[in-house]
Amino acid sequence: MPQPLKIALVAGEASGDILGAGLMQALHRHCPHVEFIGVGGPLMEAQGLASYFPMERLSIMGLVEVVGRLPELLSRRKRLIATLKQQRPDVFIGIDAPDFNLNIELQLREAGIKTVHYVSPSVWAWRQKRVFKIRQGCDLMLTLLPFEAQFYQKHQVPVLFVGHPLADSVAMDNDTLPARERLSLPADAQVVALLPGSRGGEVAKLGALFVDTARYLLSEKPHLRFIIPAANQARRQQLEAILAPMPNLPIEILDGQSQTALQACDAVLIASGTATLEAMLFKKPMVVAYKLAPLSHWLLKKMVKSPYISLPNLLAAEMLVPEFIQEAATPEALGQAVLEQLRDGSQQTQRFAQLHESLRCDASERAAQGVLQLLGRS
Numbered sequence: 001m002p003q004p005l006k007i008a009l010v011a012g013e014a015s016g017d018i019l020g021a022g023l024m025q026a027l028h029r030h031c032p033h034v035e036f037i038g039v040g041g042p043l044m045e046a047q048g049l050a051s052y053f054p055m056e057r058l059s060i061m062g063l064v065e066v067v068g069r070l071p072e073l074l075s076r077r078k079r080l081i082a083t084l085k086q087q088r089p090d091v092f093i094g095i096d097a098p099d100f101n102l103n104i105e106l107q108l109r110e111a112g113i114k115t116v117h118y119v120s121p122s123v124w125a126w127r128q129k130r131v132f133k134i135r136q137g138c139d140l141m142l143t144l145l146p147f148e149a150q151f152y153q154k155h156q157v158p159v160l161f162v163g164h165p166l167a168d169s170v171a172m173d174n175d176t177l178p179a180r181e182r183l184s185l186p187a188d189a190q191v192v193a194l195l196p197g198s199r200g201g202e203v204a205k206l207g208a209l210f211v212d213t214a215r216y217l218l219s220e221k222p223h224l225r226f227i228i229p230a231a232n233q234a235r236r237q238q239l240e241a242i243l244a245p246m247p248n249l250p251i252e253i254l255d256g257q258s259q260t261a262l263q264a265c266d267a268v269l270i271a272s273g274t275a276t277l278e279a280m281l282f283k284k285p286m287v288v289a290y291k292l293a294p295l296s297h298w299l300l301k302k303m304v305k306s307p308y309i310s311l312p313n314l315l316a317a318e319m320l321v322p323e324f325i326q327e328a329a330t331p332e333a334l335g336q337a338v339l340e341q342l343r344d345g346s347q348q349t350q351r352f353a354q355l356h357e358s359l360r361c362d363a364s365e366r367a368a369q370g371v372l373q374l375l376g377r378s
Contacts, residue, residue: 004033005375008089009040009049010080010104012058012097017041019118019364020095022165024049026368031377037087039080052080058100073100081107090375091139093118102130106137116140116371120148131155140374142367146358147314160370163361170259170281172356179264183254189225190342192217193265193284194251195258195275198231202271203238205291209329210269211242214251216335221342226251227265229258267341269334272309276321280312280352281359285345287322287337289329312348315355320348 007027011020021043027034028047036048041055057076081104084092091114094101098121105115120143123130134141134157141159143149152159177187185191194214196206214226230236230253239253254261259278262268268279268286279286288310308314312321322337324330341348372378 004035005031005091005377006035006037006087006089007371008084008087008092009036009038009044009095010058010092010097010101011040011044011055011095012100013055014041016095016097016119017043017055019165020044020049020093021047022364023093023095023118023367023371026364027371030368030372037089038084038092052083058097077104080104084108084113085111089113091116091371093371095119098130102133102137106133109137109139114139114374116142116374118142118367119144120152123151131157140370142370144359144363145311145315147317160366161361162366162370163363164277164359165363166277167281167356167359167361168363170278170356172353172360174263174282176264176266179260182260183227183252183257183264185225185227185264190221190223191225191227191265192338192342193261193268193270194226194228195261195268195270195279196228197271197273197275198235200234200238202273203235206271206289206329207239207242209289209291209331209334211246211249211251212331213269213334213338214249215246216331217338218249220335220339224250227254227261228252229254229256229261231256231258267338267345269338272323274311277311280315281356283349283352283356285341285348286312287324287334287341289324289334291326291329312352312355315358316351320351 009020011017017040020040024036024044024047037050039053039055040049040051045051077100092108093116094105096119105117109115115138117138120141141152141157143159143161144164146161149159149161180187194210196203196210217224228239228251230239236253243251262279262282262284265284268284270276270279270286270288272288272290276288290309309323310321313319324333369378
């Protein structure tokens, strides 16, 4: 009988906790006596992880917040590396959180411990030189998207495309009626979902723009209905403040329920980000907008190598979804683009079905098989 495996994992936020739990569950099916150590959230702990400290200590967003917590982060990482060198796991799996995990992987690999990174950072889009650090510190990169794997192959990094867990969890066909019933929306109404983002800065830059676009759309199609999911109470308050001067607009704020909103709607006006992938998986015609502070936009234009900002376009390798950035994102331009999708969004939705199929690979199982193959346990 082979020795039981000891596997270390580190996730830094809720999305990583979801991925980590799915991977642990798949690994456990193959190796019932596996031991899990490292850092994770409640979902990973439910799968048997003994977390060295609360995952929330790594869940930091924003440059200023990171700077304020930098001494703690560096101290925790140093102690974690020392502990893992002492524990000698069979493999270390860093789940996303590249600024924290890539350095751990580099040091553990130099100490003779195999390393895996799960979820590629956006090296294909910007800061491409990070690929050399990844190649030095990583025995295997697990990517969620196929074009990421192609990038790593080109740079001689061992890589496995595993598919996207969201593509596994979202059905290929979704009926709008159950979602509309849950949201008390008329079955025969035309509904547009507005998704300006889940972060305060995104809502500050796009919330009013999306509401103004809704007003433009109503001038063209007076019977439209709008739904706008609020990621949390703070986002709800932001959106309520934007809508307060316009109490008669047919815009309903939802508490969360972004997937229900996507299932219920006929078209989506959406901020660039992971939500565009969800909208694609629900086969909803969409228009993408994004705005940054002028200096940030100027810097990113210099640094970003990708021709597109939205995941559907990156996956399709073409301008399938209209993208409006900075000054191009006006209520009239966005409104006209949404009207076109309401008239006929079939070109998008047919392609979305093909892209969904390409990502539907049982990601957790494929990731587990990649890890076990690396360890000679396949």
